Amino acid sequence: MRTRVQDSFRALADPTRREILVMLSKREMTIGEIAAEFPITRAAVKKHLTMLEEGQLISVHPIGRERINRLEPTGIKNVHDWMSYFDQFWDDKLSSLQTLLNNQ
Amino acid sequence: MRTRVQDSFRALADPTRREILVMLSKREMTIGEIAAEFPITRAAVKKHLTMLEEGQLISVHPIGRERINRLEPTGIKNVHDWMSYFDQFWDDKLSSLQTLLNNQ
DNA sequence: ATTAAATGATACCAAAAGGTATTATGTCAA
DNA sequence: TTGACATAATACCTTTTGGTATCATTTAAT
Numbered sequence: 686m687r688t689r690v691q692d693s694f695r696a697l698a699d700p701t702r703r704e705i706l707v708m709l710s711k712r713e714m715t716i717g718e719i720a721a722e723f724p725i726t727r728a729a730v731k732k733h734l735t736m737l738e739e740g741q742l743i744s745v746h747p748i749g750r751e752r753i754n755r756l757e758p759t760g761i762k763n764v765h766d767w768m769s770y771f772d773q774f775w776d777d778k779l780s781s782l783q784t785l786l787n788n789q
Numbered sequence: 790m791r792t793r794v795q796d797s798f799r800a801l802a803d804p805t806r807r808e809i810l811v812m813l814s815k816r817e818m819t820i821g822e823i824a825a826e827f828p829i830t831r832a833a834v835k836k837h838l839t840m841l842e843e844g845q846l847i848s849v850h851p852i853g854r855e856r857i858n859r860l861e862p863t864g865i866k867n868v869h870d871w872m873s874y875f876d877q878f879w880d881d882k883l884s885s886l887q888t889l890l891n892n893q
Numbered sequence: 894a895t896t897a898a899a900t901g902a903t904a905c906c907a908a909a910a911g912g913t914a915t916t917a918t919g920t921c922a923a
Numbered sequence: 924t925t926g927a928c929a930t931a932a933t934a935c936c937t938t939t940t941g942g943t944a945t946c947a948t949t950t951a952a953t
Contacts, residue, residue, distance in 0.1 A: 688804075691804055694798075694801050694802045694807070695802050697798050697801075697802070698798045698799050698801070698802035700792075700795055703798070703871070706875070707874075710874075710875065710878060756875075756878055758875075758878055758879030759879075761872060761875045761878070761879050762879050764868075764872065765872060765876075765879070767807070768865060768868065768869060768872075770811075770814070771810070771814065771860075771862075771865045772869075774814060774860055774862055774865070775862030775863075775865050775866050775869070
C-alpha cells in the first residue's frame with residue numbers, strides 16, 4: 686500500500702534525508718549545493734530528494750538549468766496528524782512518570 | 790548511524806507496524822493475538838515487534854509462556870520532539886495558505 | 894510424565910534501499 | 924556555436940527489509 690502518509694513516513698526514515706530537511710529549513714538549495722555537504726554522489730542525493738518530494742516534504746522548482754529544493758510543510762503535517770492520535774498516550778504516561786519521579 | 794531517534798523513525802516507516810501500534814493503543818496483546826489480525830506469519834510479526842521495541846514504541850512483558858506487548862510512549866516522543874523543530878514552518882506556511890484562501 | 898500451546902531462533906528468499914559509475918540532455922556564457 | 928555546467932537517466936552492485944519455513948525451547952494442562 687502506498688498512501689501519502691506512507692510516503693511521508695518512508696521519507697523521514699533515513700538520517701541523510703532528515704538532515705537535508707534541516708538544511709532546507711535554513712535556506713532553499715540546489716541539488717549541487719546539497720550534495721556538497723555530504724560524502725555521497727549527486728546521484729544518491731537526487732534519489733533522496735525524489736523520495737522527499739514523494740513524501741511531500743519538499744517541493745522542487747526548476748529555474749533555468751537549476752532546480753531549487755524548498756521545504757514543503759504538507760508531508761510534515763501528514764506525519765504530525767497521524768501521530769497526534771497518540772498524543773493522549775504519551776502525554777498521560779509521561780506526565781504520570783514525571784509525577785512519580787517528583788514524588789520520590 | 791543508529792541513534793534512538795533513527796530506530797523510532799525506522800520503526801514507524803512500515804504500515805503494518807503503524808497498524809500494530811494503533812491496535813496496542815486499544816489494549817495490550819500477545820504476539821499470537823496480533824498475528825491473528827494479519828495475513829502474515831507469527832515470525833514476521835515477531836520481527837516487526839522487535840523493531841518496534843528497538844524504536845521504544847512498545848515494551849514487552851513476559852508472563853508465563855506469553856509475552857505481553859504494550860504501547861510505550863518514549864519512541865513516539867522521540868519522533869515528536871524531532872518534528873517539533875519544524876512546527877514553526879508548517880504552522881506559518883499553512884496558516885498563511887489558510888489566510889490566502891480565506892481572502893479569495 | 895506427556896502432550897499441546899506460545900514463543901524463540903535460524904536459515905533462506907525476493908524485493909526494496911542506498912549507493913556508484915557512466916552516459917545523456919538541456920542551458921548558460923564566451 | 925562551442926564548451927562548460929547543472930541536472931537527468933540508466934545500469935549495476937551490496938545491504939537491509941519483509942517475508943517464509945523449519946526446528947528448538949519453555950510453560951501449562953491433563
